[in-house]
Amino acid sequence: MKRSQQKLRLNPLLPLLQTRLCHHLHLLSHLRTLKRRLAGGGSLRSLKSFKSYAETCASLLRLCCADGRLSAIGLALHGHALRAGVSSDRSVSSKLLAMYALAGHPADRDLALAERCRPLDLFSRNLMVADRARSGDLATARLLFDGMPERNAVTWTLMVDGHMKRGSVGEAAGYFERCPCKTVICFTAYISGFVLNGLHLDALVHFRRMLASGLMPNEVTFTCVLKACVGAGEFEQGKSVLGLIVKTNFDGHVSVQNSLITLYLRMGDVDVARTVFDQMEERDVVSWTAILDVYAQMGDLKEARRIFEEMPERNEVSWSTMIARYGQSGEALEAINLFRFMLHDGHRPNVSCLASAISASSGCENLLFGSGVHCHALKVGFATDVFVGSSLIDMYCKCKDVADGRRVFDLIPEKNTVCWNSMVAGYSCNDRIEEAGELFKAMTNRNIASWNAMISGYAENGQFMRALETFDNLLISELPPSQMTFSSVLLACASLCSLDKGKNLHGKIVKLGIQHEVFIGTALVDMYAKCGDIESAKRVFHGMREKNEVSWSAMIQGLADNGFAEESITMFEEMKRAAIAPTNPTFLSVLFACSHCGLVDKGLQYFDSMEEIYGISPNTRHYSCIIDLLARAGHLREAEEIISTMPIKPEANSWAALLSACSTFRDEEIGERVAKRLWELEKENTSGYVLLSNMYASCGRWKDVAKVRTHMRRLGKKKVGGCSSIQIRDQFHTFFSWDVKHPKSSKLRCMRRKLRFTSDAKNQK
Numbered sequence: 180m181k182r183s184q185q186k187l188r189l190n191p192l193l194p195l196l197q198t199r200l201c202h203h204l205h206l207l208s209h210l211r212t213l214k215r216r217l218a219g220g221g222s223l224r225s226l227k228s229f230k231s232y233a234e235t236c237a238s239l240l241r242l243c244c245a246d247g248r249l250s251a252i253g254l255a256l257h258g259h260a261l262r263a264g265v266s267s268d269r270s271v272s273s274k275l276l277a278m279y280a281l282a283g284h285p286a287d288r289d290l291a292l293a294e295r296c297r298p299l300d301l302f303s304r305n306l307m308v309a310d311r312a313r314s315g316d317l318a319t320a321r322l323l324f325d326g327m328p329e330r331n332a333v334t335w336t337l338m339v340d341g342h343m344k345r346g347s348v349g350e351a352a353g354y355f356e357r358c359p360c361k362t363v364i365c366f367t368a369y370i371s372g373f374v375l376n377g378l379h380l381d382a383l384v385h386f387r388r389m390l391a392s393g394l395m396p397n398e399v400t401f402t403c404v405l406k407a408c409v410g411a412g413e414f415e416q417g418k419s420v421l422g423l424i425v426k427t428n429f430d431g432h433v434s435v436q437n438s439l440i441t442l443y444l445r446m447g448d449v450d451v452a453r454t455v456f457d458q459m460e461e462r463d464v465v466s467w468t469a470i471l472d473v474y475a476q477m478g479d480l481k482e483a484r485r486i487f488e489e490m491p492e493r494n495e496v497s498w499s500t501m502i503a504r505y506g507q508s509g510e511a512l513e514a515i516n517l518f519r520f521m522l523h524d525g526h527r528p529n530v531s532c533l534a535s536a537i538s539a540s541s542g543c544e545n546l547l548f549g550s551g552v553h554c555h556a557l558k559v560g561f562a563t564d565v566f567v568g569s570s571l572i573d574m575y576c577k578c579k580d581v582a583d584g585r586r587v588f589d590l591i592p593e594k595n596t597v598c599w600n601s602m603v604a605g606y607s608c609n610d611r612i613e614e615a616g617e618l619f620k621a622m623t624n625r626n627i628a629s630w631n632a633m634i635s636g637y638a639e640n641g642q643f644m645r646a647l648e649t650f651d652n653l654l655i656s657e658l659p660p661s662q663m664t665f666s667s668v669l670l671a672c673a674s675l676c677s678l679d680k681g682k683n684l685h686g687k688i689v690k691l692g693i694q695h696e697v698f699i700g701t702a703l704v705d706m707y708a709k710c711g712d713i714e715s716a717k718r719v720f721h722g723m724r725e726k727n728e729v730s731w732s733a734m735i736q737g738l739a740d741n742g743f744a745e746e747s748i749t750m751f752e753e754m755k756r757a758a759i760a761p762t763n764p765t766f767l768s769v770l771f772a773c774s775h776c777g778l779v780d781k782g783l784q785y786f787d788s789m790e791e792i793y794g795i796s797p798n799t800r801h802y803s804c805i806i807d808l809l810a811r812a813g814h815l816r817e818a819e820e821i822i823s824t825m826p827i828k829p830e831a832n833s834w835a836a837l838l839s840a841c842s843t844f845r846d847e848e849i850g851e852r853v854a855k856r857l858w859e860l861e862k863e864n865t866s867g868y869v870l871l872s873n874m875y876a877s878c879g880r881w882k883d884v885a886k887v888r889t890h891m892r893r894l895g896k897k898k899v900g901g902c903s904s905i906q907i908r909d910q911f912h913t914f915f916s917w918d919v920k921h922p923k924s925s926k927l928r929c930m931r932r933k934l935r936f937t938s939d940a941k942n943q944k
Contacts (some may be wrong), residue, residue, distance in 0.1 A: 227536070305333050312341025317350075332358070336365045343372025361392070367400045374403050379410035382410055396423075398432040405438035409445050416441050433461050440469040464490070468497040475504035493524075499532035506539035514539035515548055522555075530561055534570040541574035549574040553587075563590060570596045576605025600628050607636025627661050635667040643671035647680065663697045669702040673709035681706045693725065701730045708737025728754075736768035741773065747772035748781070752850050763795060770804035774811055782808045799830040806833045808842030815849050 205535045265643070304327050311320035324338055335358035342351035356370050368387040373382035384403045389396065396404070401424050405933035408417035421439065424430050430439075436459050443452035456462070456470040467490040471572070474483040487493075487501050498521045505514035518536040520828045521528060528536070533556050540549035553571055556562040562571070568591040581942050588594070599622050606615035619625075619633045621636035630653045637646035639810045651658060660668075665688055670679040685703060688694050694703075700723040720726070731754040737748035749770045754761065761769075765790055773782030786805050789795045797805075802825050809818035818837050822829050841850030 196324060248710040267740075301327075301329055301331060301334075301410045305331075305337060308334065309337050309341075312337055312344075315345060317341060317345060318944060332360045332362045332365055335360070336362070336368050339365060339373065340368040343643070344369065345704065346376060348372065348376055348378065359380065361394075363389075363394050363397055363400065366394060367397065368681065370400065370407070371403045371439075374406050374410065377410070382407035383413060395427065396429075398429050401429050401432075402434040402438045405435070405442050409438075409442055412445075414446050415758045417446075431460070433459070433463050433466060433692065437463070437465045437469050440466070440473070444469070444473050444476065449477060451760050464494045464497065467491075468494070468500060471497055472500050475500055478508070480504060480508060481508070493526070495526055495529045495532055498526060499529060499535060502532060502539065503535040506535050506542060509542070511539040511545075515543070515545065518552070527559065528555070530564050530566050533561055534566045537567065537570035537574050541570070544578050546575075546578040546580060549578065560750040561590055562587075565591060565593065565595045565598055565869050568594075568758070569601045572598065572601040572605055576601070576609060579609060581605060581609050581611065581768035596622075596624055596626050596629060600626075600632050603629065604632040604636065606803050607632065607639065610640060612636055612640045612642060619789070621805060625656075625658075627658055627664065630656075630658065631663045631667065634664060634671075638671045639668045641674075643674045646671040647677075649673075660687075662693060662696055663915075665693075665699055666702045669706040674707040678707075678710040678712055681710055695725075697723065697725050697727055697730060702734050702739060702788040704730065708733065708741060711741060713737060713741045713743065726757075726759070728765065731757075731759055732762060732765040732768060733766060735772070739768050739772035742775070744772040748776070748778070761793060761795075763801075766795065766797075767800055767804060770801060770808065774804055774808040777810060777812055779812045780816070799827055802827070803830060803833040803836060806838040809841075810837050813840075813844055815840060815844060815846050819849055819853070 195632070304323065308320050308323050308327075310319070311323060320338065322342055324334065327334065332386065332818055335354060338354040339358070342354065343350075349920050351369070351372055355365065358365055366385065370382045370385050370389070373379070373385065382403065386396070386400070386407070388399070401420065404420055405417060408414065408420060420440075421430075424435060424439075429435050434725060435503050439455050440452045443449070443455065452473050453470065456466060456473075462850060467486065469481055471486050471490070472930075474480075474486065483501065483504065487497065490497060498517065502514045502521070505517065506513070514535065518528070518532070518539070521532070521931045533552060536552045537549055537556075540552060549571075553562065556564075556571075561567045568587055571587045573586045575587065577583070582601065584605050588598060591598055598619070603615045603619050603622075606612065615633065615636050619629065622629060630649065631913070634646050634649050634653070637643070637649060646667060650660070650671075653664065665684060668684060669681060672678075672684065681703075684706075685694075688699055688703070693699050700719060703719045704716045707713070707719060716734065716737050720730065723730060735747050735750050735754070738744070738750060746768060751761070751765070751772075754765070761804060769785055770782055773779075773785065782805065786797065786801065789797055789801070802821070806818045806822055806829075809815075809821070815837065818840070822833050822837060834853050838850055838853045841847075
């Protein structure tokens with residue numbers, strides 16, 4: 180691991196060091212030439228020697244501004260040029276302007292401009308326009324453009340490119356259409372601008388226009404057009420562009436090959452994408468990142484990591500790709516470690532990388548790390564970005580820190596729908612559904628994710644009626660429901676045992692043509708099973724074209740819950756024959772079925788196979804099922820031994836199941852011990868007292884029954900009353916025992932008396 184980490188730290192530095200070393204060696208070579216001239220005492224009096232000397236200075240200045248940074252050598256050369264009198268030379272003054280403009284020093288640039296003895300030439304004016312456009316000062320760029328005595332193709336291209344990069348597509352189009360000399364570079368800047376602004380189809384339209392004008396694309400044009408084909412999903416047109424690329428011999432350019440890898444990846448031709456990468460004579464960091472993304476999207480993180488470690492150079496995109504893929508694959512800790520390595524290597528994370536790291540911290544509910552990433556986002560100025568902000572809201576809420584999540588939400592100046600959805604979902608998952616509802620009502624722009632967050636929030640918080648009401652409001656809004664919407668609403672129907680509403684939803688699902696989706700089919704099976712319509716559940720299950728482990732588990736659970744325990748076990752065996760690996764919920768269902776069938780040996784066999792064959796560690800619910808299985812069969816001592824020696828702390832349900840069996844089999848000795856342990860676990864729960872009272876009653880120990888009941892009254896504990904629900908015309912009515920608070924309770928009692936009177940009259944006849 181240490182060697183791997185060392186490799187991660189060293190590899191990216193080598194190409195950068197090599198590039199900088201070559202640049203400095205080139206610069207030193209020119210400096211030696213200048214030094215020899217000065218040492219030789221060469222005169223600058225002749226025009227030829229002056230021009231030669233000025234060209235040497237201009238070459239050195241060009242090298243100084245090549246990496247976009249203002250170096251000490253550049254400043255020294257400026258001083259030397261002033262002293263030697265060559266700063267007035269056109270090439271030298273232009274290079275001085277370029278050096279300060281590219282380095283982002285406007286004050287020094289303006290001083291260099293003031294030093295010029297002659298009027299600005301076209302090159303210098305173009306440089307000034309480019310500098311203003313690059314800094315986003317389009318108003319000044321337009322003033323400079325309008326005041327130019329002459330313009331060339333470069334001038335028009337600069338205006339088109341500058342406006343496109345600032346999102347002013349309409350104004351860029353105006354400059355392009357007015358351009359009298361549309362060159363390949365001008366067309367390429369225009370097409371590239373459409374791609375940058377997500378207008379991929381427009382980019383393809385103007386590419387065809389370029390071809391019709393007789394201009395031949397270059398490698399940059401082809402790179403942009405391939406990106407447009409990917410963005411628009413026009414893969415057939417991408418293949419046509421590929422033919423033109425091969426015909427014009429641009430298929431060997433690195434940037435074109437990189438775009439081809441992405442195109443093949445989006446088309447699903449992973450093997451062809453890998454072939455293009457393997458045949459590349461030269462690769463850059465984009466090439467490696469593209470092939471890295473191929474394996475990451477395939478889910479082969481092992482191969483993706485191998486390629487990542489072999490990369491000669493990494494950028495923020497390659498780091499971000501790996502961090503995001505590890506987070507999406509459930510390996511949040513590895514994503515967090517990679518983010519730490521990235522910072523250690525001196526890379527500056529981009530917005531995507533920060534959002535991925537924050538999502539990873541929310542995946543493992545690591546508030547400390549997430550807060551640290553938040554601090555880093557504040558430091559680099561990305562904390563109020565909508566993507567980073569949405570991830571921060573989600574992270575804080577999942578870590579149960581809703582207050583900080585709301586603070587982040589309030590600090591985002593321009594919130595998009597994702598920010599609002601994250602905050603609504605954050606309130607919902609922290610049992611603050613009323614606040615979620617208020618925020619949802621305040622939203623001016625809702626999408627289907629907004630409605631899903633609210634509907635699922637109501638369903639998960641047990642407010643099933645409000646979930647159904649919100650779904651009805653969604654239908655009124657004319658937004659089409661998604662698969663997730665139906666999943667949440669079907670859950671609400673299942674919880675309310677509302678079969679009619681569930682069937683109505685099934686009809687809507689068929690109408691939308693999504694009934695064969697695994698996600699929807701599983702939700703329908705679960706709904707029908709929980710509503711007691713097991714035949715419809717089986718019909719949906721057997722009609723599913725594709726089934727996963729969740730689908731099988733839902734069917735097995737449904738059969739077991741509805742009393743078809745033997746059929747449930749048969750379905751489990753069929754699942755194993757279909758080579759579908761059982762999961763935690765599957766074993767829970769089959770153990771429940773064995774318990775209700777009295778299949779002790781088979782249940783124990785399934786329980787042992789969990790860890791031995793499938794590598795699944797049993798949790799407290801699995802142990803509760805096994806204890807219930809043994810207790811129902813009368814093996815009370817074995818059940819007590821398991822509950823006392825199990826490797827995890829038993830839940831109250833385990834003790835309650837054993838105590839209930841003690842009542843059935845009248846085992847007072849074990850029952851009293853178990854009741855004591857149950858009281859220790861749940862002091863506020865009355866179930867232990869009630870079960871012990873029932874056990875004493877079954878043994879005829881009425882004095883002890885009275886003692887338990889008296890003790891309950893002394894502690895102020897009451898047995899929770901039962902309740903019943905009934906659905907009438909899409910309205911649900913719930914009645915609790917001894918409850919007289921229902922608004923129509925008097926009418927109901929009157930009707931009940933009438934029915935009883937009618938029944939008595941018939942019996943007398």
